[in-house]
Amino acid sequence: MTDPVTAGPDPIDPLGRWRRLAGGAVLLDGFHALKHAVRFGAEIPVAVAVDRRAALALAGELAPDVAEALDGLLTEVTEATYTSLVPRPHPTAVAALAVRPSREAHLDRLGQASRTAPVVVLDNPRNLGNAGAVIRLAAGFGATGVVTTGTLDPWHPTVVRGGAGLHFATAVERLAVDELPAGPVFALDPEGDDIRGVELPDDVLLAFGSERSGLSPELRARADRLLALPMRPQVSSYNLATSVAMTLYHWSTARGAPQHL
Numbered sequence: 001m002t003d004p005v006t007a008g009p010d011p012i013d014p015l016g017r018w019r020r021l022a023g024g025a026v027l028l029d030g031f032h033a034l035k036h037a038v039r040f041g042a043e044i045p046v047a048v049a050v051d052r053r054a055a056l057a058l059a060g061e062l063a064p065d066v067a068e069a070l071d072g073l074l075t076e077v078t079e080a081t082y083t084s085l086v087p088r089p090h091p092t093a094v095a096a097l098a099v100r101p102s103r104e105a106h107l108d109r110l111g112q113a114s115r116t117a118p119v120v121v122l123d124n125p126r127n128l129g130n131a132g133a134v135i136r137l138a139a140g141f142g143a144t145g146v147v148t149t150g151t152l153d154p155w156h157p158t159v160v161r162g163g164a165g166l167h168f169a170t171a172v173e174r175l176a177v178d179e180l181p182a183g184p185v186f187a188l189d190p191e192g193d194d195i196r197g198v199e200l201p202d203d204v205l206l207a208f209g210s211e212r213s214g215l216s217p218e219l220r221a222r223a224d225r226l227l228a229l230p231m232r233p234q235v236s237s238y239n240l241a242t243s244v245a246m247t248l249y250h251w252s253t254a255r256g257a258p259q260h261l
Helices: 014-021 031-039 052-062 064-073 079-085 103-110 128-141 157-162 217-222 240-253
Strands: 026-029 046-049 074-076 094-098 119-122 145-148 171-174 185-194 205-208 225-228
Touching: 014 046, 014 079, 026 031, 026 157, 031 052, 031 064, 031 094, 046 052, 046 079, 052 064, 052 074, 064 074, 103 145, 103 171, 119 128, 119 240, 128 145, 128 157, 128 240, 185 217, 205 240
Parallel strands: 046 074, 119 145, 119 205, 145 171, 185 205, 185 225
Antiparallel strands: 026 094, 046 094
16 A cells, blocks of 8 residues: 555555545545544544544543544545545535445335334425434434435435435335325425424324425325425525424424423
8 A cells, every 4th residue: 555554553555445445435535424433332443633642632521422433533644545445525624434224124114013203205396415314303302213205315425425424323215105104194384384383293204395396296295294384475485404393393383392202
């Protein structure tokens, strides 16, 4: 290897391991994605940093609960090596690969009859960054999971980056509308009932259409109820992540603190 590892606890070639695993692993792009993945139990076979000491100092300042784990994971590499591993270098110059959680385990979790928090359904989402922001919100509110329909891959690296690694704090899967978990489906639509007068069940599936085209006919047909967010006349729509945040907040006000997963 012409670009030797300059520091780190593991003498095994991290680049060879990275290249062997990259095709099927989840890219954790940046310190915060790695921090959250570690915090929520992700299996991480390789992690690199351009400045290992700086990354560990950041952990000591912002995430002391995972500092020891990161000390055991991070291997220092040159900047040239780091930029060869990631498509869009992160300002923290930290990256890792994680094992994607089992789809079967996620489906079991999403399908539990005794769910105590909503499942967020993004119906045909288009924007990768927005999908990541929604996953971050869902994790923060303790939602059971996030399901996408359509062609967008919710585990795309840009989505994981937007979610700051919090995919590992909730169940994230792509399903067809006819594969959605059982439970009442409340879909957000401008023609729906004002959400402020509605109590959301804990096991509800909260469905959101794309900003451009709204709900698909399939999802609309599956919905048990249509709800609308309060909005000033002549305002076209809210950003998708904003709509999800408002809806989850409305649910949470009747439930107290977010559920601990």
